[in-house]
Amino acid sequence: xxxxxxxxxxxxxxxxxxxxxxxxxxxxxxxxxxxxxxxxxxxxxxxxxxxxxxxxxxxxxxxxxxxxxxxxxxxxxxxxxxxxxxxxxxxxxx
Numbered sequence: 001x002x003x004x005x006x007x008x009x010x011x012x013x014x015x016x017x018x019x020x021x022x023x024x025x026x027x028x029x030x031x032x033x034x035x036x037x038x039x040x041x042x043x044x045x046x047x048x049x050x051x052x053x054x055x056x057x058x059x060x061x062x063x064x065x066x067x068x069x070x071x072x073x074x075x076x077x078x079x080x081x082x083x084x085x086x087x088x089x090x091x092x093x094x
Contacts, residue, residue, distance in 0.1 A: 005084055031059040
């Protein structure tokens with residue numbers, strides 16, 4: 001019999017990682033609220049890097065990097081699940 005994907009340990013780890021991911025999004029979102037609250041039209045166009053302070057730029061770039069990391073991780077998880085399911089199907093045929 002092949003590997004089991006949805007063990008209690010894997011589900012608990014998955015839920016923990018999702019909670020951590022959401023916490024990072026919440027923190028970054030709260031930090032970006034600073035930009036909305038103190039936006040000054042004279043410093044540049046809305047959401048342009050010129051109109052942001054250094055900490056706001058870091059938060060904005062960090063949020064975009066976090067999006068990319070999430071996409072990569074989700075793609076990797078899909079790849080692993082497909083690989084495990086395919087191996088289980090091939091083992092059942094034999």
